[in-house]
Amino acid sequence: MQQKQIMIVIIAEYYLNMNTIELQGISKSFEKHKAVDDLTLHVPKGSIYGFIGPNGSGKTTTIRMIMNILYPDSGSIKLFGTTYRGSRLDNIGYLPEERGLYKKMKVKELLSFHGQLKNGKNINNEIKYWLDKLDLQKWSNKKVETLSKGMSQKLQFIATIIDRPDLVILDEPFSGLDPVNADIIRSAVLELQENGTTVVFSTHDMNMAEKMCDFIFMIYKGKKVLDGTLSSIQDKYGNDTIKIQTEDGMSVLNNIEGIEKVTDFGRMQELKINENTDTQKILAAVMANTKVNKFEIAKPSLNDIFIRIAAPEKEEGNNA
Amino acid sequence: MRKIFILAKREYRTAVRTKSFIIGLVIAPVFFGGGLIAYFLLKDKVDTKDKIIAVLDRSGVIASALEEAANERNETYIFDSITEKKIKPAYIIKTVQPDLTDPNRQKLDLSRQVRDKNIHAFLEIGHDIIHPGDDPERSRIKYYSENSFVDDIKNWISWPVNNRIRQLRAVELNIDPQAVDDLLYWINIDGMGLISMDNKTGGLKDARESNPLESILIPYILMFLMFMMVMMAAVPLLSAVMEEKMERIAEVLLGSVTPFQFMMGKVLGGISVSLTGSSIYIIGGIITATQLGYEDVIPYNIIPWFLVYMVLNILMVGSVMAALGSACNDSKDAQSLQFPAMLPLILPMFFLLPVIKEPLGVLATSLSLIPPFTPLLMLVRQASPVSIPTWQPIAGLIGIVIFTVISVWAGGKIFRTGILMQGKKPKLSTLIKWAIKG
Numbered sequence: 001m002q003q004k005q006i007m008i009v010i011i012a013e014y015y016l017n018m019n020t021i022e023l024q025g026i027s028k029s030f031e032k033h034k035a036v037d038d039l040t041l042h043v044p045k046g047s048i049y050g051f052i053g054p055n056g057s058g059k060t061t062t063i064r065m066i067m068n069i070l071y072p073d074s075g076s077i078k079l080f081g082t083t084y085r086g087s088r089l090d091n092i093g094y095l096p097e098e099r100g101l102y103k104k105m106k107v108k109e110l111l112s113f114h115g116q117l118k119n120g121k122n123i124n125n126e127i128k129y130w131l132d133k134l135d136l137q138k139w140s141n142k143k144v145e146t147l148s149k150g151m152s153q154k155l156q157f158i159a160t161i162i163d164r165p166d167l168v169i170l171d172e173p174f175s176g177l178d179p180v181n182a183d184i185i186r187s188a189v190l191e192l193q194e195n196g197t198t199v200v201f202s203t204h205d206m207n208m209a210e211k212m213c214d215f216i217f218m219i220y221k222g223k224k225v226l227d228g229t230l231s232s233i234q235d236k237y238g239n240d241t242i243k244i245q246t247e248d249g250m251s252v253l254n255n256i257e258g259i260e261k262v263t264d265f266g267r268m269q270e271l272k273i274n275e276n277t278d279t280q281k282i283l284a285a286v287m288a289n290t291k292v293n294k295f296e297i298a299k300p301s302l303n304d305i306f307i308r309i310a311a312p313e314k315e316e317g318n319n320a
Numbered sequence: 321m322r323k324i325f326i327l328a329k330r331e332y333r334t335a336v337r338t339k340s341f342i343i344g345l346v347i348a349p350v351f352f353g354g355g356l357i358a359y360f361l362l363k364d365k366v367d368t369k370d371k372i373i374a375v376l377d378r379s380g381v382i383a384s385a386l387e388e389a390a391n392e393r394n395e396t397y398i399f400d401s402i403t404e405k406k407i408k409p410a411y412i413i414k415t416v417q418p419d420l421t422d423p424n425r426q427k428l429d430l431s432r433q434v435r436d437k438n439i440h441a442f443l444e445i446g447h448d449i450i451h452p453g454d455d456p457e458r459s460r461i462k463y464y465s466e467n468s469f470v471d472d473i474k475n476w477i478s479w480p481v482n483n484r485i486r487q488l489r490a491v492e493l494n495i496d497p498q499a500v501d502d503l504l505y506w507i508n509i510d511g512m513g514l515i516s517m518d519n520k521t522g523g524l525k526d527a528r529e530s531n532p533l534e535s536i537l538i539p540y541i542l543m544f545l546m547f548m549m550v551m552m553a554a555v556p557l558l559s560a561v562m563e564e565k566m567e568r569i570a571e572v573l574l575g576s577v578t579p580f581q582f583m584m585g586k587v588l589g590g591i592s593v594s595l596t597g598s599s600i601y602i603i604g605g606i607i608t609a610t611q612l613g614y615e616d617v618i619p620y621n622i623i624p625w626f627l628v629y630m631v632l633n634i635l636m637v638g639s640v641m642a643a644l645g646s647a648c649n650d651s652k653d654a655q656s657l658q659f660p661a662m663l664p665l666i667l668p669m670f671f672l673l674p675v676i677k678e679p680l681g682v683l684a685t686s687l688s689l690i691p692p693f694t695p696l697l698m699l700v701r702q703a704s705p706v707s708i709p710t711w712q713p714i715a716g717l718i719g720i721v722i723f724t725v726i727s728v729w730a731g732g733k734i735f736r737t738g739i740l741m742q743g744k745k746p747k748l749s750t751l752i753k754w755a756i757k758g
Binding site: 064067069070086087088090092093094095096098099100101102103104105113114116117118119156159160169 | 322323326327330334564567568569571572573574575576577578581740
């Protein structure tokens with residue numbers, strides 16, 4: 001009897017801690033171009049997982065493979081612990097990067113159509129709830145073609161999550177949105193997570209990724225280059241960044257020993273220092289020339305890490 | 321299947337709610353069948369203005385007979401027997417003395433009179449028509465008018481002219497004039513249908529007189545109705561899919577449905593639209609035919625065949641159109657692919673007349689067994705009054721079912737690859753590669 005209970009607990013634990021997505025060594029090529037190369041990734045249930053990477057690095061291909069729209073050439077994909085090939089799961093919401101809606105349909109009608117496709121429950125209540133939440137209620141009987149771009153994007157978001165799926169995959173959900181609408185979508189995503197939904201989203205907005213994601217995965221040239229929590233990623237790079245604000249700006253920061261790179265933001269500068277450089281020596285060198293208003297030793301930002309990984313290639317490309 | 325129905329329902333509702341569908345229902349039959357319908361409706365509504373025909377009778381023995389025949393016709397034939405209203409033009413024969421000095425000048429003058437609408441036509445009767453000699457020119461009868469090839473008066477003139485010629489020849493042979501009438505009495509052959517058993521009474525059903533409605537109009541209408549429905553339901557799928565791909569609606573839907581479900585939803589929506597359209601036409605046609613007293617010619621036995629062929633035809637053409645649409649990147653691509661894709665629909669139209677004329681001929685039989693042509697041409701053959709061997713529609717049906725399955729399968733494979741492919745021109749070799757390898 002006790003053994004049976006233990007088994008039940010083990011099975012329950014397994015399902016509770018199960019990864020929603022498991023990619024095991026997947027690769028995908030288009031003719032000679034290898035879009036995704038031997039990618040392994042586990043997305044835990046209930047997490048928000050950010051996919052970052054430069055344009056053309058393989059994010060959308062990876063997402064399409066998770067969605068079963070494309071099939072990997074090799075490797076395996078498990079969703080909710082099971083391999084599906086060729087079918088669509090109703091409990092996954094997908095918002096592609098380039099998205100369109102039937103313009104001649106009315107807002108409510110369109111959401112109902114998407115809800116029915118997903119076999120959603122209480123669709124009418126959900127439509128009302130989300131239209132209210134995303135401030136589109138008064139447009140519910142208007143045709144989609146009458147909506148502004150921002151409103152259309154919010155509508156597309158609602159169409160994706162109308163059936164409250166267990167997994168939501170959003171490809172660039174914030175692109176083109178003003179800060180107010182981006183914040184509305186962000187809060188909706190967080191609400192979904194609170195209710196147990198696993199969220200995967202790709203973005204070029206590093207600030208949003210830093211703020212929202214439990215885990216961040218970066219793909220570059222089809223290969224995984226980063227995967228983990230923000231702090232674990234930053235830890236790999238150490239405290240090699242100084243944020244500095246001086247009276248004389250950029251001009252006094254040249255030719256100081258130990259500084260590898262200076263990024264000028266106008267009113268402040270970000271310094272990447274060489275390994276094992278004494279930060280106090282740098283502070284002293286700067287103070288010898290000007291008055292220092294701010295001096296902060298920090299971990300590199302996600303944006304900085306992104307640029308460090310992706311920029312060398314571009315520079316080489318520019319020189320070529 | 322549930323998702324296919326949801327997609328089909330959306331397609332159907334979107335299509336039938338548009339003004340173009342309603343206008344199309346009215347315009348399309350007028351466009352396709354209007355000419356034929358107008359011909360049958362207006363064939364008796366002729367121009368009743370009197371026609372003057374000048375006769376240059378070089379023989380000197382025919383003009384008077386023509387005048388007599390015209391007068392008799394004008395008295396008995398041109399007025400409606402009940403209303404006494406004039407329903408046909410009177411033919412007025414105007415004898416002109418031949419100008420022996422300058423015959424060509426005289427014919428030129430008469431031609432001018434025809435052009436000026438003073439006379440309708442002129443007839444030149446050769447000198448030796450009773451006894452044709454060595455010179456064929458002297459024994460010819462020539463009818464000059466602006467469009468003599470299709471001029472009914474020319475056909476009418478032949479009878480009294482030849483009648484008089486034969487009468488004169490008989491008189492010369494000393495045959496009794498009474499006997500000449502019997503000799504020249506012409507009997508037309510009435511075309512009849514076949515005799516059948518009346519299922520209600522158990523007796524014999526009289527054969528009906530064969531008429532153009534049964535022989536030509538019904539096969540013609542059924543073929544055009546199907547052509548129209550396929551054009552309405554299947555052909556637009558090419559541009560519709562292309563637009564949904566370019567407007568990025570397709571990828572949004574592909575998050576919820578498979579490419580095959582997406583394609584089949586669109587095709588099924590098209591089938592529903594065409595079933596609605598054809599039902600309206602068929603029911604309307606049955607009511608109209610019944611009201612006009614033509615209930616006997618309604619081909620009830622052909623209607624199920626029509627519907628089955630139409631559904632299969634739309635499945636076959638629609639899946640190919642949707643697949644091609646998925647491979648297109650802009651309207652230019654779509655335009656360049658549309659015409660070749662429509663050829664299997666257009667080609668049978670060229671064979672319509674030979675097939676109607678000889679439904680059992682080798683050409684009609686063999687063409688109607690080629691799967692892409694079967695729905696249109698086999699239907700025409702079945703709708704004609706001639707009985708075709710029972711095995712042929714069944715063989716045709718099997719052929720088209722197999723061909724439709726192949727089309728849907730290949731279309732689905734092309735669609736799956738094409739719908740996500742951007743910026744790649746749809747070449748035939750690429751499409752074949754997608755169909756085979758996926």
